[in-house]
Amino acid sequence: MLRRVVRQSKFRHVFGQALKNDQCYDDIRVSRVTWDSAFCAVNPKFVAIIVEAIGGGAFLVLPLQKTGRIDKTYPTVCGHTGQVLDIDWCPHNDYVIASGSEDCMVMIWQIPENGLENPLSEPTVVLEGHSKRVGIVSWHPSAHNVLLSAGCDNQIIIWNVGTGEAMINLEDMHPDVIFSVSWSRNGSLICTACKDKKIRVIDPRKQKIVTEKDKAHEGARPMRAIFLANGNIFTTGFSRMSERQLALWKTENMDEPLSIQEMDTSNGVLLPFYDPDTNIVYLCGKGDSSIRYFEITDEAPYVHYLSTFSSKEPQRGMGYMPKRGLDVKKCEIARFYKLHERKCEPITMTVPRKSDLFQDDLYPDTAGPDPALEAEEWFAGKNGYPVLMSLKDGYVPGLKKNDHRVVKKKVLESKPAAKAETPSFVPKQAAPQSSIKMEEKLEEVLREFKSLRDRVILQDRRIARLEEQVSKVAI
Known part of the structure; x- marks a missing residue:
């Protein structure tokens, strides 16, 4: 008798558990828009959920501790005039x-320290450049103030949020709708999945395609592609027979996949979530009631199935907590926020360990909130990997960091000294109290002026759109 050898892995017995009802977020009208995004974004402070809204688009932003029933009158972020399709928290x-x-708008929002007390309709920054709806927004992993957006106009725009400018426009690379965009670990490359069934690896600053693979998955339904920490690409899609597939590709040679596996015949798009510290990929299918997880290794067969977490209710979307937001004392290696029709349910993934000591093997240093580069450095050609931090003593979310404001170019060139860099030991005489108050008042007036201007621009655009519709009806 040949004995079957079971591959050893410390993640083989990862235990998934949905939290109790009193730790869920209830009575939320999750968006019904037919778009294959996650509809949910989380960080160590807040959970954001795209919701149904009358007369425009909105999303909820809830402090993590605000569980239980959410009142229908709870304030939302509601500045868009069309449905919100994608949201993404700044990693820094x-x-x-x-x-x-x-x-067709991309908007940047500054959330108050304790969450929203009133509806937020005035964005900090409005980014205009797309001619059709914007379905993907994604922050650069290591450069501060760099944001990517992809629209149904088949173009990708990379913005400097600090100046409100579109710095890079990738127009002629995709002949059809872009399904997904993923940054490489150091943000030097992006990989995209397109409706033309091609996976492309693009150098955005040189505006050229580095490599591409035609018919990575032969099925007509949407694909997803993400970069792994070692530079390889993990994809999900459908076979010609409409079976769901996952595949692993070597970026240098995409002729044949390193690994390809068929999963099942469900028709929900598989959303991949990746943990670069443990090399685990979690697959959450839209409309499924399960989360499958796989470990990626450097040796064949490369993609190893670990286990499946199953529940009764199908998921309409999924949020994934950054590593620094997890409870290291409970050996929690992942936390998901599963969207039902009317609620958001946290699901924890833990490795069963008896020791109360910090588990170094489960928690190598992970990406922290400090950026490695400023936007100007990255656009000038510099690269940097995320600045790592230890989770040994856990992570405590800090107070507000750099505010995102649009700065006029001339002001930016003069590079005024940032307030945060002023040493705390400077004597009071060095900065008289009256001048500080004047500066604060001036900043407040400028902020109000900018928000009013943005509101006027939005209203003008809305009026123009309504006039156009009225003229069509009149004809």
């Missing part, structure tokens, strides 16, 4: 979130 500031919408 837990109070800043980007949103893309059917109104």
Whole structure:
């Protein structure tokens, strides 16, 4: 008798558990828009959920501790005039979130320290450049103030959020709708999955395609592609017979996959979530009631199935907590926020360990909130990997960091000294109290002026759109 050898892995017995009802977020009207995004974004401070809204697009932003029933009158972020399609928290500031919408706009929002007390309709920054709806927004992993957006106009725009400018426009690379965009670990490359069934690896600053693979998955339904820490690409899609597939590709040679596996015949798009510290990929299918997880290794067969977490209710979307937001004392290696029709349910993934000591093998240093580069450095050609931090003593979300404001070019060139860099030991005489108050008042007036201007621009655009519709009806 040949004995079957079971591959050893410390993640083989990862235990998934949905939290109790009193730790869920209830009575939320999750968006019904037919778009294959996650509809949910989380960080160590807040959970954001795209919701149904009358007369425009909106999303909820809830402090993590605000569980239980959410009142129907709870304030939302509601500045878009069309449905919100995608949201993404800034990795370098837990109070800043980007949103893309059917109104062709990308907006940046600054969330108050304790969450919303009133509806937020005035974005900090409005980014205009797309001619059709914006379905993907994604922050650069290591450069501060760099944001990517992809629209149904088949173009990708990379913005400097600090100046509000579109710095890079990738127009002629995709002949059809872009299903997904993923940054490489150091943000030097992006990989995209397109409706033309091609996976492309692009150098955005040189504006050229490095490599591409035609018919990575032969099925007509949407694909997803993400970069792994070692530079390889992990994809999900459908076979010609409409079976769901996952595949692993070597970026240098995409002729044949390193590994390809068929999963099942469900028709929900598989959303991949990747942990670069443990090399685990979690697959959450839209409309499924399960989360499958796989470990990626450097040796054949490369992709190893670990286990499946199953529940009764199908998921409409899924949020994935960054590693620094996990409870290291409970050996939690992942946490998901599963969207039902009317609620958001946290699901924890833990490795069963008896020791109360910090588990170094489960928690290598992970990406922290400090950026490795400023936007100007990255656009000038510099690269940097995320700045790592230890989770040994856990992570405590800090106070507000760099506010995101649009700065006029001339002001930016003069590089005024940032307030945060002023040493705390400077004597009071060095900065008289009256001048500080004047500066604060001036900043407040400028902020109000900018928000009013943005509101006027939005209203003008809305009026023009309504006039156009009225003229069509009149004809």
